[in-house]
Amino acid sequence: MKEDSELDSRGAATVIGTRDDDLARAASVILSGGLVAAPTETVYGLAADATNGAAVAAIYTAKGRPSFNPLICHVSDLAMAESLAHFSPLARRLAEQFWPGPLTLVLPRKEPCPVSELATAGLPSIALRQPKHEATLRLIRLVGRPLAAPSANPSEQLSPTTAAHVAAGLGARVDLIIDGGACEAGLESTIIAPGEGGAVMLRPGAQPRAEIELFTGPLLSPEASKGIVAPGMLRRHYAPRARLRLDAESPAEGEAYLGFGAPRAGVSPSLNLSIRGDLAEAASNLFAMLRALDESHVAIAVAPIPDTGLGEAINDRLRRGAAL
Ligand code: AMP
Ligand code: MG
DSSP: OOOGGGSOOOSOOOEEOSSHHHHHHHHHHHHTTOOEEEOOSSSOEEEEETTOHHHHHHHHHHHTOSSOOOOEEEOSSHHHHHTTBOOOHHHHHHHHHHOSSSEEEEEEBOSSOOSOTTTTTTOSEEEEEOOSOHHHHHHHHHHTSOEEOOBSSSTTBOOOOSHHHHHHHHGGGSSEEEOOOSOSSOSOOEEEEEETTEEEEEEOOSSOHHHHHHHHSSOBOGGGSSSOOOTTOOSSOSBOSSEEEOSOSSOOTTOEEEEOSSOOTTOOOSEESOTTOOHHHHHHHHHHHHHHHHHHOSEEEEOOOOSSTTHHHHHHHHHHHHOO
């Protein structure tokens, strides 16, 4: 991994809003090959024209991403998605049910397909999603092409859930930042590959497993599936600088404590993901609170989080953030 100092994040990013003239400006930056950080309901994305190989390459450079992992392509609607990939009846049902929303579908790429091979890392598949964010959907419609967009942060670090997080991490390495406020879900999308032999969950995320399984039956793990590859599922990812200790009932000397649920007697959390014990609230606070504690502490202890519903994705991010 590159050190931060090797990446030039000095200089202020230009931050714009979500008015029509702002989005028109963002669309023209994208159409001329530039990078625009855009809000979605999951996290902020670093978006480029997915059909422009040089623009997609600039995403990897800006993030300091060590290898060319495939990127999720964001579409304005199902029609745009169907122009890029083959949809089985199940894939279409999932899109109709969950789009716009935090479910990414990995599907066979159509050939020919206008999306750059770099965005799909040379794979025969393509990852597609219609984000649930009005401004970004308007932006994609204005561009008229799919937008390749990973999270708008330096590689391996915490994902950004506000425009200020993007500016702090990427600075002038991004041409424009669209400030659409704090992200509603605060966690990346769930990634599913609905294949012939069953649907595989490649990454847990903001769309809980149980809701998807109503349509797919039990989701398979990537290990159990044959032939479906999800490169880029790095063991260490979503990491603060501070050391993370998970499932901690209380902080040790010198540790910040990130709580969940009603505080226990004698334990005062530095911050609490959700005093009510609400997993959706915890998900939306996760990255911002880790970031805040990371500013002032070298070690963070995190309370146990139940592994149900959105807890599966929260615990996945925490485990990767804790990996060395
Ligand atoms: P993100 O880091 O949020 O952009 O997520 C991208 C992840 O989606 C990648 O690291 C892959 O695991 C998965 N992915 C994207 N495109 C494909 C693809 N064509 N085939 C399989 N997995 C993909
Ligand atoms: Mg990311």
